Amino acid sequence: MIMxxxxxxxxxxSVSSVAYxxxxxxxxxxxxxxxxxxxxxxxxxxxxxxxxxxxxxxTSEILxxxxxxxxxxxxxxxxxxxxxxxxxxxxxxxxxxxxSGATFNLGGITNALGIGGALGVLANAxxxxxSHTDGIMRQNTVSVTDQPHVYIGPKGSVAxxxxxxxxxxxxxxxxxxxxxxVAPSAxxxxxxxxxxxxxxxxxHYEKLVTNFYISSNISVPVIDRKVxxxxxxxYEQKPDALAENMYLFVLPNNIKGVTTDVMGEFLVHxxxxxxxxxxSLIDFQ
Amino acid sequence: MRxxxxxxxxxxxxxxxGCSTAEKFSVYGSGGTKIYTPxxxxxxxxxxxxxxxxxxxxxxxxxxxxxxxxxxxxxxKIPIGLDYKISRHxxxxxxxxxxxxxxxxxxxxxxIGTIAxxxxxxxxxxxxxxxxGLITGIGAAAAGVGACIGAPSQSRLRQTAYDYNFGYExxxxxxxxxxxxxxxxxxxxxxxxxxxxxxNESSSRRKASSGKxxxxxxxxxxxxxxSSKVNKNRSDYSKKxxxxxxxxxxxxxxxxxxxxxxDVNVIIKRxxxxxxxVNVIESGEEYFEAPLLYEVVANKNNGFNLVMDxxxxxxxxxxxxxxxxxxxxxxxxxxVIYTLDIKAKKR
Numbered sequence: 001m002i003m004x005x006x007x008x009x010x011x012x013x014s015v016s017s018v019a020y021x022x023x024x025x026x027x028x029x030x031x032x033x034x035x036x037x038x039x040x041x042x043x044x045x046x047x048x049x050x051x052x053x054x055x056x057x058x059t060s061e062i063l064x065x066x067x068x069x070x071x072x073x074x075x076x077x078x079x080x081x082x083x084x085x086x087x088x089x090x091x092x093x094x095x096x097x098x099x100s101g102a103t104f105n106l107g108g109i110t111n112a113l114g115i116g117g118a119l120g121v122l123a124n125a126x127x128x129x130x131s132h133t134d135g136i137m138r139q140n141t142v143s144v145t146d147q148p149h150v151y152i153g154p155k156g157s158v159a160x161x162x163x164x165x166x167x168x169x170x171x172x173x174x175x176x177x178x179x180x181x182v183a184p185s186a187x188x189x190x191x192x193x194x195x196x197x198x199x200x201x202x203x204h205y206e207k208l209v210t211n212f213y214i215s216s217n218i219s220v221p222v223i224d225r226k227v228x229x230x231x232x233x234x235y236e237q238k239p240d241a242l243a244e245n246m247y248l249f250v251l252p253n254n255i256k257g258v259t260t261d262v263m264g265e266f267l268v269h270x271x272x273x274x275x276x277x278x279x280s281l282i283d284f285q
Numbered sequence: 286m287r288x289x290x291x292x293x294x295x296x297x298x299x300x301x302x303g304c305s306t307a308e309k310f311s312v313y314g315s316g317g318t319k320i321y322t323p324x325x326x327x328x329x330x331x332x333x334x335x336x337x338x339x340x341x342x343x344x345x346x347x348x349x350x351x352x353x354x355x356x357x358x359x360x361x362k363i364p365i366g367l368d369y370k371i372s373r374h375x376x377x378x379x380x381x382x383x384x385x386x387x388x389x390x391x392x393x394x395x396x397i398g399t400i401a402x403x404x405x406x407x408x409x410x411x412x413x414x415x416x417x418g419l420i421t422g423i424g425a426a427a428a429g430v431g432a433c434i435g436a437p438s439q440s441r442l443r444q445t446a447y448d449y450n451f452g453y454e455x456x457x458x459x460x461x462x463x464x465x466x467x468x469x470x471x472x473x474x475x476x477x478x479x480x481x482x483x484x485n486e487s488s489s490r491r492k493a494s495s496g497k498x499x500x501x502x503x504x505x506x507x508x509x510x511x512s513s514k515v516n517k518n519r520s521d522y523s524k525k526x527x528x529x530x531x532x533x534x535x536x537x538x539x540x541x542x543x544x545x546x547x548d549v550n551v552i553i554k555r556x557x558x559x560x561x562x563v564n565v566i567e568s569g570e571e572y573f574e575a576p577l578l579y580e581v582v583a584n585k586n587n588g589f590n591l592v593m594d595x596x597x598x599x600x601x602x603x604x605x606x607x608x609x610x611x612x613x614x615x616x617x618x619x620x621v622i623y624t625l626d627i628k629a630k631k632r
Contacts, residue, residue, distance in 0.1 A: 012371050013451035015350065181557075225454075227350060227366030232460065239465040239556055242361050249364055251350040255449055269445045271347035273323040276364045 010267075015222045015253045015274075018230035021169065022216040022244040025281055026184045029245045033284050039063065039208060040284035041195055047250060047275035049169035053160045053193060057152040058284070061199050065150040065158070069196035069205060072164050075189050082160050083148045149202065166191055168214060170248055170275070180216045180238050187213035210283040215244075227251065246279040306444070307342035308452045310367075314459035317357030322349060326362070329355070332459075343453065345446040354459040365459050372452035465554060522581040523555035526589055530609040532629025534567070536616070543623065551601075551611055551629050561591065563601065565611070565627070572625075607631035 023045065033040055040056040051072070057063035067083035074080065152158050168189035184190060190213040198205045218237055220230040231249075235241055251274040258268050312320050312332070319329035320339050324347070330339040343349045353362040446452060530551040536544040550566040559581050565572035579591035579601060591601035598614035611627035 009450055010448045011450070013348070013369060013449040015369070018366060222366075225370060226368050228368050228457065229366070231351070231364060231366040232464075235464055242363065249351070251366070253348070253350070255348055255445065267443050267448055269346075269348070269448065271324070271344070271445065274348065274350040276323065276351060276353075 010256065011254065013253065013255065015225070015227055015251050017219050017221045017252055018227060018234065019219040019250045019252070020216065020234045020238070020241060020247065021214055021218075021250075022241070022247040023169065023212055023281060024184075024215045024245070025283065026211040026213065029281065030284070033058070033282075037284040038199065039195075039197055040282060041193070041208060041210065043193070043210070043212075043246075043281045043283075045166075045169060045246065045248070045277065045280075047170045047248065047277060049166045050163040051166055051169075051193075052163040053195070054157055055152060055160065055195060055197070056157040057155060059199065060154045062154065062201070063152040063156075064198040064202050065152060065160075066148070066196040066198065066202070066205055067150060067161060068148045069194075069207075070160070071194045072166075073192040073194070074164075075166065075168055075191050080162075080164055082162055160195075170250055170277075178218050178237070179214075180218065182215055184211065184213045187215065189214040189217075206285070208283060208285045210281075212281065216241075216247075222251075242278070244279070246281050248278065249276040250274070306345045306446075308345055308372075308446050309340065309342045310453040310455050310457055311338040311340050312352065312354075312457045312459060313338045314354065315356055315461045318459055318461065319355040320459070321353040321355070321362060323351060323353065324349070326353060338456075344444075346444040348445050348449070348451075349453075352457070352459075354461075356459075356461050363459075363464065365457075367457060368454040369451050370454055371450055372446070373450050374447050374452075465556070521555075521558045522583060522589055523558055523561045526581060526591075526603050527553050527555045527561060529553075529632045530607075530629035531632050532609070532627060534611070534625060534627035534629075536618075537624040537626060538621075539624075546627075549627050549629060551609060551627060563591070563611075565625075 038057075038059050040058055042054045042056065044052045044054070046052075055063075055065055068081060070082040072080045072082070147161070150158055150161075166189070179187070190211065192209060192211045195208045195210075196205045197208065216238060218234050220233045222230050234249075241247065253272075253274055255269055255272055255274075257270060257272070258266055314320075314332050316332060316334040316337065318332045320332065320341065321327075321329045322341065322343065330341070332339055341352070349367060351364045351366050354365050355362045530553070532549055532551070534546040534549045535542050536546070546567050548568045550564075552564040552566065554562045554564075554576075556562055556578070561579055561581055562576040563579055564576045577593065577599070579593055582590050582592065584590045584602070587605040589603045591603070593599040596615060600612055602610045602612075607630055609627070609629045609631070611625070611629070613625045614622075616623045616625045
């Protein structure tokens with residue numbers, strides 16, 4: 001009796017291209033936060049284009065965050081509130097990022113590298129977006145659930161309740177003409193976030209509005225499985241690719257997270273390093 | 286051999302057999318370059334010299350699309366793609382087939398031997414019983430051997446590299462010379478492009494010394510791309526003129542020649558379509574503290590003029606046949622202003 005065993009596999013690896021994207025705000029990213037700033041919001045993105053804002057209270061007062069009056073204006077113009085009990089978001093992408101030297105050390109405000117100081121290597125304080133953050137976001141305080149108003153204590157921080165996916169960011173299927181260093185008005189992906197906050201227990205609210213846009217989008221096909229050539233091609237097209245505050249590389253491929261019926265069982269492939277994300281974007285007032 | 290001993294041997298073999306493997310390759314590059322994997326950005330391996338390499342082993346239950354290279358003196362980790370190949374891992378698959386076949390034969394023999402042994406025992410035939418017992422033992426051993434070969438092979442086939450039939454090219458290269466100065470030193474202001482170039486009246490030249498890295502001087506013309514972007518689609522002038530120009534030069538005070546230089550290289554590197562960085566190397570040494578940033582414009586003679594913002598006394602002219610004339614009237618050496626004049630031809 002000879003046992004014949006099926007040896008089916010999921011097929012052959014195929015990496016179709018290497019894509020690079022850089023995101024900017026419509027103002028130059030600061031080198032340090034102003035000493036008299038009261039609020040800062042740091043925006044993190046993952047490979048699936050999900051955006052996670054983290055709000056920092058830079059004062060010794062209590063900050064009230066009004067999520068009913070805080071919005072994301074999507075690239076298609078639609079407006080989504082951060083307080084909407086009917087909408088549930090769950091981040092499916094990892095916030096894996098190499099952020100050394102690029103993330104504002106807002107977690108260590110009381111440290112020497114805090115407000116007004118030069119940004120540098122992150123100190124011992126809990127920092128958001130530390131190098132190679134995987135999976136869930138780390139934050140100084142407990143992540144807020146869906147509440148209309150959120151109170152942030154002195155020098156505290158909180159992650160906004162939702163991580164909306166922004167179409168066009170990190171999307172492997174995004175195919176547009178390659179653009180390099182375009183102005184905001186020429187970008188095909190523009191979106192905004194409005195954060196409403198108060199320092200007088202909700203009597204008066206101010207707004208911090210940040211406008212974002214994709215400034216560069218370069219996609220280079222992978223030929224003959226030479227992934228390195230695609231990277232070099234991107235670097236030749238944009239020599240300052242790594243100087244951007246926020247950029248990501250995506251390698252679209254055919255590896256599925258869960259396969260179907262290979263050798264009679266379902267296989268899970270979870271260790272896929274096909275995305276490199278660097279940095280974050282910040283705004284303050 | 287007693288069945289108990291056979292089972293003990295099988296267990297020992299299984300425990301020694303690994304269930305996971307790694308895809309191995311080597312990375313070559315410039316000496317001093319650190320190599321990181323994306324799943325471990327803390328610990329690096331260093332390439333000691335130009336002819337050296339580092340060996341990387343990526344677990345087979347993983348797909349790694351890139352590595353991170355950090356050249357010596359560079360403050361940034363640079364993603365470099367990993368070239369891959371189709372690898373059917375036929376050795377492991379053959380082992381699975383062989384293991385399965387041997388195991389199934391062994392199981393069959395074991396079953397037959399066991400039945401026969403029991404039957405012989407029932408008939409009181411001890412000699413026959415022992416013979417069939419031996420056959421049973423052999424069958425069990427074969428099953429064990431088959432399991433030893435087949436079981437780990439089966440677990441390997443679940444791994445990503447085996448499921449998607451790939452491996453990595455054995456020799457990967459990090460080609461640092463291909464990367465621009467700007468890429469290796471991303472220290473410019475970030476965000477929406479604004480005019481950030483500092484206005485200086487002169488470019489400082491440091492005193493001649495060897496072995497110092499050139500870093501962009503924040504006081505002098507910034508190496509960064511800092512001009513305001515235009516929407517007009519212009520030709521890539523920088524690509525046409527980039528390269529190394531070899532020639533001679535002199536340092537003048539007014540009309541008097543203070544120094545003559547017989548070995549001058551002017552290295553022009555592209556930053557973007559209309560901006561270049563210019564390094565002047567005199568007898569193997571950097572002439573200025575930092576590379577100079579120029580904007581490239583076409584002139585009416587089908588050549589190019591390189592101009593420096595806010596420093597009209599520093600001009601480079603390149604003719605259509607590759608002849609370069611560098612004339613900088615505001616070279617500062619120890620707070621004395623000189624004129625540097627270089628004539629060179631493209632290599």
